[in-house]
Amino acid sequence: MSTRAKELITIAIIAVFSVVIYILKITGVMTGIEFSGTVSTIIIIAIFLALLVILIRTLRGHLVDRRTVFLFIAFSVALPLLMNISQKITVSGEVEQVYNAVIDLQPGSRVLVSFDYDPASAPELQPMAESFLRLCFMRDLKVIVMGLWPQGPQQAELAMSTILEDDEMKAKNIKYGIDYVNLGYQAGNEFVVQRMGSDFKSMFRKDYSGRAYDDLPLVKNVKNFSNIDYSFNLSAGYPGTQEWVQVAVDRYGLKMGGGNTAVQAPMMYTYLNAGQLEGLLGGMSGGAEFEYLANFTGKATKYMLSQSFAHMVVVAFIIIGNAAFFRSGREKKL
Amino acid sequence: MEHFALWLAAFLTLGIVSFLYKDNPWYKLCEAIFVGLSAGYWFVVLFWDNIYGKFWVGVFPLEEFDEAGREITAEPDYWLFVGAALGILMLMRLVPNIGWISRWPLAFIVGSTAGLYLINYFSSNMMRQVQGTIVPLFGAGYDASAYAIVGNIVVAVGTFAGLVYFFFSKEHRGVFGGTAKVGVFFLMLTFGASFGYTVMSRMSLLIGRMDFLLGDWLGMIK
Amino acid sequence: MLARLPKNLPGGVSLILPFLFICFSFSPVLSQGIEAEVDTLDPAVPDSELVVAAPVTSLIASDYKYDNGEVIELSWVPSIDDQLVGGNVIGYSLYRSENDGEPTLIAELLPGVNNYTDEGLSRLSTYRYTILTLTVNHETPSTMTAPITPEREWINFDKKYLFLIALIIGGSVMFFIETARRGKKLFVRKIAGLEAVDDAVGRATEMGRPILFIPGILDMDDVQTLAGLTILGRISRIIADYDTKIFMPVSRSLVMTAGRETIKAAYQAAGRPEKYSDDMVSYVTDEQFGYVAAVDGIMVREKPATVFLLGAFFAESLILAETGNYIGAIQIAGTARPAQLPFFIAACDFTLIGEELFAASAYLSDEPKALGSLKGQDVGKALAMVIIVVGVLAITIGQAWHVDFMMSLVDTLTNIFSTK
Numbered sequence: 012m013s014t015r016a017k018e019l020i021t022i023a024i025i026a027v028f029s030v031v032i033y034i035l036k037i038t039g040v041m042t043g044i045e046f047s048g049t050v051s052t053i054i055i056i057a058i059f060l061a062l063l064v065i066l067i068r069t070l071r072g073h074l075v076d077r078r079t080v081f082l083f084i085a086f087s088v089a090l091p092l093l094m095n096i097s098q099k100i101t102v103s104g105e106v107e108q109v110y111n112a113v114i115d116l117q118p119g120s121r122v123l124v125s126f127d128y129d130p131a132s133a134p135e136l137q138p139m140a141e142s143f144l145r146l147c148f149m150r151d152l153k154v155i156v157m158g159l160w161p162q163g164p165q166q167a168e169l170a171m172s173t174i175l176e177d178d179e180m181k182a183k184n185i186k187y188g189i190d191y192v193n194l195g196y197q198a199g200n201e202f203v204v205q206r207m208g209s210d211f212k213s214m215f216r217k218d219y220s221g222r223a224y225d226d227l228p229l230v231k232n233v234k235n236f237s238n239i240d241y242s243f244n245l246s247a248g249y250p251g252t253q254e255w256v257q258v259a260v261d262r263y264g265l266k267m268g269g270g271n272t273a274v275q276a277p278m279m280y281t282y283l284n285a286g287q288l289e290g291l292l293g294g295m296s297g298g299a300e301f302e303y304l305a306n307f308t309g310k311a312t313k314y315m316l317s318q319s320f321a322h323m324v325v326v327a328f329i330i331i332g333n334a335a336f337f338r339s340g341r342e343k344k345l
Numbered sequence: 346m347e348h349f350a351l352w353l354a355a356f357l358t359l360g361i362v363s364f365l366y367k368d369n370p371w372y373k374l375c376e377a378i379f380v381g382l383s384a385g386y387w388f389v390v391l392f393w394d395n396i397y398g399k400f401w402v403g404v405f406p407l408e409e410f411d412e413a414g415r416e417i418t419a420e421p422d423y424w425l426f427v428g429a430a431l432g433i434l435m436l437m438r439l440v441p442n443i444g445w446i447s448r449w450p451l452a453f454i455v456g457s458t459a460g461l462y463l464i465n466y467f468s469s470n471m472m473r474q475v476q477g478t479i480v481p482l483f484g485a486g487y488d489a490s491a492y493a494i495v496g497n498i499v500v501a502v503g504t505f506a507g508l509v510y511f512f513f514s515k516e517h518r519g520v521f522g523g524t525a526k527v528g529v530f531f532l533m534l535t536f537g538a539s540f541g542y543t544v545m546s547r548m549s550l551l552i553g554r555m556d557f558l559l560g561d562w563l564g565m566i567k
Numbered sequence: 568m569l570a571r572l573p574k575n576l577p578g579g580v581s582l583i584l585p586f587l588f589i590c591f592s593f594s595p596v597l598s599q600g601i602e603a604e605v606d607t608l609d610p611a612v613p614d615s616e617l618v619v620a621a622p623v624t625s626l627i628a629s630d631y632k633y634d635n636g637e638v639i640e641l642s643w644v645p646s647i648d649d650q651l652v653g654g655n656v657i658g659y660s661l662y663r664s665e666n667d668g669e670p671t672l673i674a675e676l677l678p679g680v681n682n683y684t685d686e687g688l689s690r691l692s693t694y695r696y697t698i699l700t701l702t703v704n705h706e707t708p709s710t711m712t713a714p715i716t717p718e719r720e721w722i723n724f725d726k727k728y729l730f731l732i733a734l735i736i737g738g739s740v741m742f743f744i745e746t747a748r749r750g751k752k753l754f755v756r757k758i759a760g761l762e763a764v765d766d767a768v769g770r771a772t773e774m775g776r777p778i779l780f781i782p783g784i785l786d787m788d789d790v791q792t793l794a795g796l797t798i799l800g801r802i803s804r805i806i807a808d809y810d811t812k813i814f815m816p817v818s819r820s821l822v823m824t825a826g827r828e829t830i831k832a833a834y835q836a837a838g839r840p841e842k843y844s845d846d847m848v849s850y851v852t853d854e855q856f857g858y859v860a861a862v863d864g865i866m867v868r869e870k871p872a873t874v875f876l877l878g879a880f881f882a883e884s885l886i887l888a889e890t891g892n893y894i895g896a897i898q899i900a901g902t903a904r905p906a907q908l909p910f911f912i913a914a915c916d917f918t919l920i921g922e923e924l925f926a927a928s929a930y931l932s933d934e935p936k937a938l939g940s941l942k943g944q945d946v947g948k949a950l951a952m953v954i955i956v957v958g959v960l961a962i963t964i965g966q967a968w969h970v971d972f973m974m975s976l977v978d979t980l981t982n983i984f985s986t987k
Contacts, residue, residue, distance in 0.1 A: 361860070364863065368864070368867040368868065372864075373864065375860075376860040376861060376863075376864050379854075379856070379857045379860050380851060380852050380854075380857045380858075380860060380861050382857075383852045383853070383854030383856075383857035384851075384852040384853070384854070384857065386854065387852065387853040387854055391853075435821075438824060447824065451787060451821065451824075451825070454787060454788050454821075455787060455788060455793070458788035459788075459790070462790075463733070464729075467729070467732075467733055468729055471947070471951065472728075472729060472732070472984045472985075473984070473985075475951050475954055475955060475958075475984050476980075476981055476984035476985055478955050478958070478959070479954075479955065479958030479959060479961075479962055479977060479980060479981060479984075480959065480962065481959075481962045481963045481965075481966045481967075482959060482963045483963060483967065501955065501959045504955060505952060505955050505956065508948050508951060508952050508955075509952070511921065511922045511923075511948065512945055512948055512949070512952075513755050513756050513922075513926050513941055513942075513945055514754060514755070514756070514942060514945045515756065516756050516757075517756065532908075532920065533912075535905070536908055536909035536912055537909065539905070539906055539908070539909045540909040540910070540913065542906075543885065543906070543909070543910065546882075547885075
């Protein structure tokens with residue numbers, strides 16, 4: 012059979028499988044799959060045995076195809092999503108700092124949350140956004156949302172709609188304009204932050220839904236950063252936490268914590284160590300730790316098993332890769 | 346419509362992922378859709394947020410009223426014409442004979458941004474970081490944990506050695522070269538940690554997509 | 568006048584003063600009649616049932632230093648009845664009178680609060696303030712502050728050290744630029760990755776395959792993009808000589824313009840302007856991952872022999888470098904984004920780490936401005952190194968052996984480098 016035929020058959024099998032599962036889903040026959048503890052353990056052992064076989068083959072000189080690595084990573088990420096295993100979460104100091112900063116605020120304090128990311132980074136940052144907003148509302152804090160990325164305020168709306176489905180949140184009777192405000196997106200990157208340092212209204216004459224700034228009771232008396240008690244920046248790149256630190260924190264003395272993608276997080280530790288940032292949530296693990304502190308099981312906690320399992324597989328492949336490297340010696344291209 | 350949206354999203358996700366197997370027409374189709382859509386999206390965003398939202402509305406403010414019916418129309422900001430003029434000069438490169446004029450606004454952008462960034466970076470990334478590096482290495486009566494003391498030593502030595510590595514006015518030889526090597530060592534350690542974080546980040550993105558495929562699309566996750 | 572009395576007074580005076588303030592605060596002359604309107608919340612409450620609290624004292628209004636003349640800072644000593652246990656104060660109301668007009672409420676404050684920053688004022692008006700101490704059924708006014716006008720300052724002297732150090736480094740940059748202009752050779756150490764540039768271009772020529780140049784995803788206002796384009800200038804000169812094919816997909820329209828100009832200038836300098844084509848540089852999209860998808864596609868289809876990744880990169884760095892590695896291209900990368908360097912180091916053959924990118928750009932261009940800037944920055948780095956060594960030694964010795972002189976040196980250095 013030709014390679015092309017094999018590829019087409021594989022695609023056909025995936026398509027048929029997807030259609031069947033989808034039909035089962037919409038007809039209500041299947042409401043989800045959950046592996047028991049025993050099945051989960053068997054799966055984990057099987058994967059690690061397969062990795063051991065790959066290591067032995069590598070040591071014998073049979074290098075593994077890169078697509079095999081991709082396949083293993085796919086399984087190590089997908090299968091734990093179906094497993095019913097809980098994972099212990101250890102809270103780091105910088106996450107606790109964000110939590111304490113929120114807890115220490117008096118009810119009624121104003122918190123500014125800037126959503127500086129887009130859907131591409133949502134898997135990491137959306138769980139942080141949801142748990143942070145949830146904690147703020149649980150503590151009766153007033154939340155002002157904005158974005159330096161065009162899609163940021165949309166992500167904020169998504170987060171709000173998700174947490175407002177929660178019964179505890181419904182009981183809080185959160186009102187737009189009084190308990191929270193979405194000021195929307197403003198173009199201009201860090202220059203927006205700079206202008207906000209003297210006057211919020213000059214940057215946000217209207218909110219996300221088109222209401223005038225002065226018609227929003229929560230913000231009508233908010234002139235600049237001196238009226239903000241704490242700020243939290245969810246950032247996936249530029250403009251993001253670095254720009255907020257440089258302008259809002261260092262120039263205007265805003266108290267700020269950061270929620271960053273894991274790619275960005277290491278760079279933010281310099282600001283954390285120098286006291287420019289008050290707390291940091293780095294990547295999904297940061298989100299999961301925050302959820303643990305906030306006593307809330309969100310998506311970050313649910314995803315952590317996949318994350319940890321995938322990390323173990325990556326570590327295994329690093330060992331396999333190094334075994335191959337030291338066995339064959341590094342080839343010079345030039 | 347919801348079913349169509351789910352299947353379309355799944356089709357595009359799997360199409361992009363198929364690149365991991367090899368370059369193929371499915372990936373090319375998804376790539377073309379992505380590039381076209383995003384270019385169009387950014388065109389619309391930049392037009393409505395900058396040309397219309399900033400310039401047009403800034404110069405010709407829309408008549409606005411608050412909820413009490415009071416007029417709150419903003420004052421026109423004629424300074425925006427300066428920016429608009431520079432923008433038009435930028436387009437001059439479409440006219441070959443006077444294309445050189447487009448360098449003026451370019452010079453304005455580069456110069457003004459460099460000036461503004463200078464203060465931000467100098468203050469946050471130099472001054473504050475030097476201040477943050479002044480930490481005690483040890484001390485009697487200094488009640489820091491061993492973890493904190495090791496941390497302080499790493500911060501102080503690492504920063505100093507890193508600066509030596511990035512010092513370009515002296516050849517890396519002798520003690521200076523040795524210190525630079527320590528600097529590279531610290532850099533590589535940092536890069537390793539950073540790499541680890543990125544693996545975490547990439548896995549998170551993959552988990553997000555898997556959650557969509559297995560959960561939202563196929564409904565397999567409880 | 569009373570409000571401006573110095574804080575550090577002899578013990579006896581400080582005991583008498585609150586009493587005097589309390590007496591004076593009830594004086595109709597000093598409290599300007601506010602109490603006439605708001606003395607008692609509920610007139611129906613008999614005097615015997617009124618809960619009366621002592622007023623706040625030492626209310627001082629002062630101009631906020633180094634602003635645009637829009638802020639006044641207020642501080643006071645809370646009422647002596649403002650106590651957590653057994654206190655009867657439920658809060659304070661802060662009133663402001665503009666140009667001796669009717670006082671208006673500007674803030675309601677919680678018990679225990681002893682300061683307030685009044686913002687958004689005009690430097691053309693004068694302001695006076697008073698505070699009402701609130702109990703459940705009574706309000707006691709404080710004295711009115713003396714009239715004050717917020718002042719605008721043109722220079723922020725809080726930033727004097729920032730200015731001074733910037734001046735030293737800036738001055739050094741100017742000095743070295745001038746020195747380079749006069750023809751003096753400035754020494755810059757060898758940068759490893761640079762030597763590979765010529766070899767990499769040569770390799771592409773030999774193999775008859777194109778070169779791919781990726782200038783990052785930021786615009787022309789980012790210095791990394793500029794440094795990348797300077798190195799592009801050098802690469803372009805070589806490819807113009809060898810007539811090697813180059814592709815430069817970009818994600819910013821301005822970078823496209825600048826890239827075309829750079830390559831065109833190199834072809835003109837090589838005397839082959841007819842070989843230049845605008846198609847060498849093409850705009851893809853501003854969207855980060857849309858750009859990545861397109862560049863990955865180009866890499867796989869065109870199979871360039873050499874890939875240059877020089878500029879500002881974000882999450883796309885690993886995807887691009889990994890694909891380049893996969894197609895077997897020689898890759899030379901450089902960025903000042905610390906988070907992206909690990910991927911370049913892992914997946915590329917040569918990497919210009921951080922400032923090496925700028926140093927390489929200065930070295931290649933041999934421009935007095937670039938070289939002078941590099942040398943000037945070295946002065947800044949030397950300064951930082953000295954301060955770090957002195958500061959770390961001083962704080963270590965100061966804390967270990969309790970040497971006051973060392974601790975005061977640390978305080979001075981911390982003060983200088985604090986930018987708040």
